[in-house]
Amino acid sequence: MLYTYTGTSNGNVNYTITMNLFVDCKSTNTNAIEQDKTAFFNVFKVNATNYTRYNSYSLNTSRTGPFRVSDNSYKCIKNVPNVCVDKYVYTMSLSLPINNLGYVVSFERCCRNSTITNILNPGTTGATYWTKIPGTALVSSDNSPKFKFTPPTFICLNAPLTFDHSATDADGDSLVYELFTPYTGASSMAPIPSGNNSTNPANFKNVSWASANGYAPNNQIDGSPT
Secondary structure: OEEEEEEEEOOEEEEEEEEEEEEEOOOOOHHHHHHOOOEEEEEEEEOOOOEEEEEEEEEOOOOEEEEEEOOOOOOOOOOOOOOOEEEEEEEEEEEEEOOOOOEEEEEEEOOOOOOOOOEOOHHHOOEEEEEEEOOOOOOOOOOOOEEOOOOOOOOOOOOOOOOOOOEEOOOOOOOOOOOOOOEOOOOOOOOOOOHHHOOOHHHOOEOOEOHHHOOEOOEOOOOOOO
């Protein structure tokens, strides 16, 4: 999820919000893919001690795609696996009243691929994707960094992986990278929450690592060294 500053007018700061949603197009649940024609975004105002909902948005006309994600340049591949990933791009214009502490823009969706092994109950665990737009007390205008490349669809067992995961920032900001625990979101009962049913940022929760399989915050994916 990205935001791009487009100017200030009438006491509001204007942005274009862009979200790239990657979908397993081999899924047999075509209804789930069809549901994603509409994306629900929530905007929360950051206050000194909490978050208040500013507005919710339903995007059903601004999606472009699908764009097939593929990269078969790895020498370790003998037989290309039967995988399929599509990228959909959602965009919206957002005009926000000036706020010293900024805003949080979020999107929730359930559920994850049930074959995931490093978190608990992936088939009933959703995700929250969010970004924080800094307030005017910090900077009068800002743009989020943009990654240069899309990660590979798959990687090979027992083969080294080198990937350029660097990003660029239009403002020349210093960028810091870290692995973090992903966020849960939505539920199998309400897979696409919107409005008052969406999660307030104060209540964002993290996924649970499958500790019985050896996974933890400092051992999120298999690798040697860890």
